[in-house]
Amino acid sequence: MSVSDDLTFSSFGKFANQIKFNDYKYSNFISSFVLKTFRWGKNYLLSLLDGHLIHYPSPLNLSYAWSFGSSAGICLVIQILSGIFLAMHYTPHIDLAFSSVEHIMRDVNNGWLIRYIHANGASMFFIVVYCHIFRGLYYGSYMQPRQLLWCSGVLIFILMMGTAFMGYVLPWGQMSFWGATVITSLVTAVPMVGHTLVDWLWGGFTVNNATLNRFFSLHFFLPFVIAALSLVHLALLHKDGSNNPLGVDSKGDKIPFYPYFVIKDLFAFFCFLTFFGIFVFYFPNTLGHPDNYIPADPMQTPAHIVPEWYFLPFYAILRSIPDKLGGVAAMGGALIILFVIPFTNTSEIRSTTFRPIFKIFFWLLVVDFLLLGWIGQKPVKDIYVLIGQGATAFYFLFFIVMIPVIGVVEKSMYQKTLSFYNIIFFNFNRIIPQATLDNRLKNTSLADAAVGPGSLGLINLS
Numbered sequence: 001m002s003v004s005d006d007l008t009f010s011s012f013g014k015f016a017n018q019i020k021f022n023d024y025k026y027s028n029f030i031s032s033f034v035l036k037t038f039r040w041g042k043n044y045l046l047s048l049l050d051g052h053l054i055h056y057p058s059p060l061n062l063s064y065a066w067s068f069g070s071s072a073g074i075c076l077v078i079q080i081l082s083g084i085f086l087a088m089h090y091t092p093h094i095d096l097a098f099s100s101v102e103h104i105m106r107d108v109n110n111g112w113l114i115r116y117i118h119a120n121g122a123s124m125f126f127i128v129v130y131c132h133i134f135r136g137l138y139y140g141s142y143m144q145p146r147q148l149l150w151c152s153g154v155l156i157f158i159l160m161m162g163t164a165f166m167g168y169v170l171p172w173g174q175m176s177f178w179g180a181t182v183i184t185s186l187v188t189a190v191p192m193v194g195h196t197l198v199d200w201l202w203g204g205f206t207v208n209n210a211t212l213n214r215f216f217s218l219h220f221f222l223p224f225v226i227a228a229l230s231l232v233h234l235a236l237l238h239k240d241g242s243n244n245p246l247g248v249d250s251k252g253d254k255i256p257f258y259p260y261f262v263i264k265d266l267f268a269f270f271c272f273l274t275f276f277g278i279f280v281f282y283f284p285n286t287l288g289h290p291d292n293y294i295p296a297d298p299m300q301t302p303a304h305i306v307p308e309w310y311f312l313p314f315y316a317i318l319r320s321i322p323d324k325l326g327g328v329a330a331m332g333g334a335l336i337i338l339f340v341i342p343f344t345n346t347s348e349i350r351s352t353t354f355r356p357i358f359k360i361f362f363w364l365l366v367v368d369f370l371l372l373g374w375i376g377q378k379p380v381k382d383i384y385v386l387i388g389q390g391a392t393a394f395y396f397l398f399f400i401v402m403i404p405v406i407g408v409v410e411k412s413m414y415q416k417t418l419s420f421y422n423i424i425f426f427n428f429n430r431i432i433p434q435a436t437l438d439n440r441l442k443n444t445s446l447a448d449a450a451v452g453p454g455s456l457g458l459i460n461l462s
Contacts, residue, residue, distance in 0.1 A: 052238055057254035058261050059244035065139075066242065066261075067268030068132035073230060074269055075125040080223050082118040090170070092216035094209045097172035098295045116284040122164055123287045124276050126310035129157060137341075138362060140350030141243045147342035149236040154338045156229050159222055161311070161335075166219040168308055172212065173292030178305050180215070181207050186318075189325040206298070247350025304379060312376030313369055317395065319380060320388040330392065337399045344400070346407030358406045361398060368394045 089108050091100040104111040133153070136142060142150035169180040184201055188194040203210025241249070279286065287309060291302050307315050317334050321327035352359045368391050375388040 052234070053262075054256065054258040056238060056257040057241070058257045059242055059250070060253040060255055061244050061246065062242065062261065062264075063245055064264070064268050065131075065135045065245075067265045068128050068135060070265040071269050071272050072125065072128045072132055075121060075128055076223065076227060076230065079118065079121050079125060080227065082114050082121060083220070083223065085114050086118055087220060090216075092170070092213050094172060094212055094296070097170065097212060101171050113280070116280045120276065120279045120284060120287060122167065123308070123310065124272070124279070125160070126164070128272070129160065130310075133157065133338075134366060137365075138352045139243055139245060140247050140345075140347075140352070142342040143345055143347075143350050144342070145240045146236075146243065149233065149240065150342050151339055152229060152233045152236055154335070156226055156233060157338075158335055159226050159229070161314075163219055163222040163226065164308065164310065166215040166222075169212065169215045170219065171292055172296045174294045174296055174300070174302050175289045175292040175305070177207060177296035177298065178302055179307055180211065182305055183307070184211075186324070186328050189328045191325070243350065245351060245353065247354070306377050309373065309377075312374075313372035314376075316372040316376035316388045317392045319376070320385065320392040330396075334395065337396065341399060341403060344404045346404045347410060348407075349410070355406075355410055357410055361402050361406065364394070365398050368398075 086104060089100060089104050089111065091097060101115070104115050106112075108114075136150065136153070165179075165183065169176045184198060184207065187198040187201060190197060199205060201211070201214075202208065203214060289306065289308075306312070314331050314334055318327045318331040321330045347355065347358070349355055352362055372388065372391045372395065375384055375391060378384040
C-alpha cells in the first residue's frame with residue numbers, strides 16, 4: 001500500500017479495521033464503503049429509499065420512453081413549488097385577482113419568471129403525461145398484473161385536469177371568467193338537481209367571488225392529493241415491477257435503478273428542461289390565450305370561447321354531441337373509458353411492436369386525438385362538427401370495440417400460423433430424416449450457415 005493509499009485508508013478512523021482497502025481499490029470507494037459499512041437495511045426508512053430508488057431491480061432494456069414517468073414527477077414538484085410562491089402574492093378576490101397577477105409580473109422580484117414557469121409548466125406537465133399515457137398504451141402497461149397501476153394513473157390524470165381547470169380561472173381574465181361560466185354551466189345538464197348543483201358550486205346565481213375563492217382553495221389543495229396518489233402509483237409500479245419494450249416479464253436481466261436509470265432519467269429531464277426553457281424565456285405566451293390579458297367583464301362575451309390546449313380533444317368531444325346532457329356524458333365517458341382498458345383487453349401479447357394489426361389502429365388513435373385537439377379550437381361550423389363527430393366515434397370505438405376484437409383476431413391468426421408451421425415442420429421431418437439433417441448441419445461451414453436458415457432448403461442432402 002502506498003503512502004497516499006495509507007492516508008486515504010486511515011482517514012476513516014475507527015472503521016479502518018472493519019474493511020480491507022484492496023477490496024475497494026478499483027471501485028467507487030466512498031459508495032462501497034457507505035453501503036457495506038453502514039448497512040442501510042438496518043434502518044427502515046433508509047432501506048425503503050434504497051429498495052425503491054437505488055437497488056430497485058429495473059429491466060435491462062428500458063428505453064427513453066420510460067423517462068416520461070420520472071419527468072412527470074419532477075414537473076409536479078416544479079408546479080407545487082412555483083404555485084406556493086405565487087400564492088404568497090395572489091389575492092383571490094374578483095376585484096383584485098387580475099391586478100395581483102400583474103403585480104406579480106411587474107413588481108415582485110423575479111415574479112415574471114415564477115409566473116411563466118407555473119403557466120407554461122402546466123402545459124409541459126400535460127405534454128409529458130400524454131406521452132406517458134400513450135407509451136403505456138403502446139407497450140401494454142395496462143395488462144395483468146398492472147391493472148391497478150394503470151387505473152391509479154388514470155385517476156391522477158383526471159385530478160390533474162380538474163386542478164388545471166381551476167388554475168386557469170384564477171388570473172380572472174376574459175377567458176378565465178367565461179371558461180369557468182361555460183364549463184360549470186354544464187352541470188345544469190344533470191336531470192332534476194342540475195340547477196341546484198350549479199348554484200351550490202358557484203356559491204350564488206353566477207360565477208362570483210365565492211366561486212373564485214373556492215377554486216383557489218381547491219387548486220392549492222389538489223396538487224398535494226396528486227402527490228400522494230403519485231406515491232401510491234409508484235408503490236404499485238414497484239410491487240409488480242416495470243414493464244419493458246419487449247413486454248416479457250423476466251426475473252433475470254435486471255440491473256439496479258441507480259446509477260444506470262437515474263443518469264438516463266436525468267439526461268432525459270435536462271433535454272426536456274431545455275425545451276421548457278425555450279417557451280419560458282422566448283415564447284412565454286404562445287400556449288396561452290391573448291384574451292386572458294383583458295380583465296374579466298361579465299357584460300362582454302368573447303367572440304370564441306376556448307379552453308387551454310390540453311383540454312381541446314375533450315372539448316371537441318363535448319361539442320360533437322348536439323344534446324347538452326349527451327355531450328357532458330360523452331366528455332366524461334372519454335375519461336372514464338380509460339379505466340376499463342385493462343378489463344376489455346383480450347390480447348396475450350403486451351408490446352404493440354409484435355402486434356402488426358393493433359399497431360395500425362394505435363397510430364390512427366394518435367392521429368385521431370391530435371385531430372380532436374385541432375377541431376376543439378375551431379368555430380362551430382358544419383364541416384368541423386362533422387369531422388369532430390367522426391373523430392369522436394373512432395375514439396370510443398377504439399376502446400370499446402377495437403381493443404377486444406383485435407386481440408381475438410390476432411390470437412386466432414397466431415394459432416393458425418403456429419399450426420401451419422407445425423404441419424410444415426412435421427412434413428419436413430418425414431421427407432428428410434433427422435439424423436441426415438443433423439449430420440449435414442455439422443459439416444456445413446460458417447460461410448454456408450451465414451446465408452441464413454432459408455438456405456437449408458437448397459442444400460443437397462442426398
